[in-house]
Amino acid sequence: MKHLLDTSSLSRADAIGLLDIAEEMTQLSAREVKKLPVLRGRTVVNLFFEDSTRTRLSFEAAAKRLSADVLNFSAKGSSVSKGESLQDTVQTISAMGADAIVVRHSAAGTAQRLADTGWIDVPVVNAGDGTHEHPTQALLDAFTLRRALAGVPASGAVAEGPRGKGLDGASVAIVGDILHSRVARSNVHLLDRLGADVHLVAPPTLLPWGAETWPVTIHYDLDSAIGAVDFDAVMMLRVQHERMHESFFPNAREYARLWGLSEARLQRLGDTFIMHPGPMNRGFEISAAAADSPRALILDQVENGVSVRMAVLHRLLTGQEETID
Ligand code: NCD
Numbered sequence: 001m002k003h004l005l006d007t008s009s010l011s012r013a014d015a016i017g018l019l020d021i022a023e024e025m026t027q028l029s030a031r032e033v034k035k036l037p038v039l040r041g042r043t044v045v046n047l048f049f050e051d052s053t054r055t056r057l058s059f060e061a062a063a064k065r066l067s068a069d070v071l072n073f074s075a076k077g078s079s080v081s082k083g084e085s086l087q088d089t090v091q092t093i094s095a096m097g098a099d100a101i102v103v104r105h106s107a108a109g110t111a112q113r114l115a116d117t118g119w120i121d122v123p124v125v126n127a128g129d130g131t132h133e134h135p136t137q138a139l140l141d142a143f144t145l146r147r148a149l150a151g152v153p154a155s156g157a158v159a160e161g162p163r164g165k166g167l168d169g170a171s172v173a174i175v176g177d178i179l180h181s182r183v184a185r186s187n188v189h190l191l192d193r194l195g196a197d198v199h200l201v202a203p204p205t206l207l208p209w210g211a212e213t214w215p216v217t218i219h220y221d222l223d224s225a226i227g228a229v230d231f232d233a234v235m236m237l238r239v240q241h242e243r244m245h246e247s248f249f250p251n252a253r254e255y256a257r258l259w260g261l262s263e264a265r266l267q268r269l270g271d272t273f274i275m276h277p278g279p280m281n282r283g284f285e286i287s288a289a290a291a292d293s294p295r296a297l298i299l300d301q302v303e304n305g306v307s308v309r310m311a312v313l314h315r316l317l318t319g320q321e322e323t324i325d
Pocket of ligand 1: 128183277279
């Protein structure tokens, strides 16, 4: 594996291999010194052309825990506003000595372009490209769910954390703005590859063309989906207003009433796990009762994001498929 650009081309074995390395990485959080020397002297560049809180910080924490140096680039306040092109920006930064590039960009295909053009010759990790993919988010979601379903704490150092397994037979609903969600696309591919039964629940206006050809069951009504399927987990998605240039639903109140994870729906879901990639819009797609419920794995997802990104950087920069010593 040279790059991590998407989950659609990630094999089941590679995905499980990364989740297993991430299990090893969590052991570090129980140590007094939370650092491994494996990437000492290497430099990871975070190249963020789009806003981010958790993904950028998570990659930074992951690289630092592996003892790499980190250079953070954010397009806001950079020479991009002076007209510098993607090629010149990337080559300028890599001239400072990058050993890996983590890139987020509003244009789908940016990570693939960096991997293909020959502008740089280092591993590229896609941290979100437009509405296309966000593979590390799907991996951390799978990691969190694999643990929760195994009945072990969903995050933290767990010596007996599940290894070698997929998510076979788990039923997972992805609810909301599928159309604009790279998280949904990456999750559909990865969950399917790991053997889960994937359901999409959304108004027809927020489902992409061709979704009926994906390996999923589509529902247009959240209440009837909850009635029909015993979901192991429900992943709520943020409504991505910044990518909406027309009206996709009547108004926020109507959306919350029909598609939001209200307290009443939370009750009906019983012991289903609640997930959200963040950032959340409380009171819109998810109620405070659901976000703060004991069944919510939302902060576990954030915590596990660091271990999963450590696993990805470790795998790409050392080439080692096996777990660490
Ligand atoms: C998501 C993203 O940026 O794709 N957030 C994340 O990375 N955790 C989802 C979103 O912005 O709603």
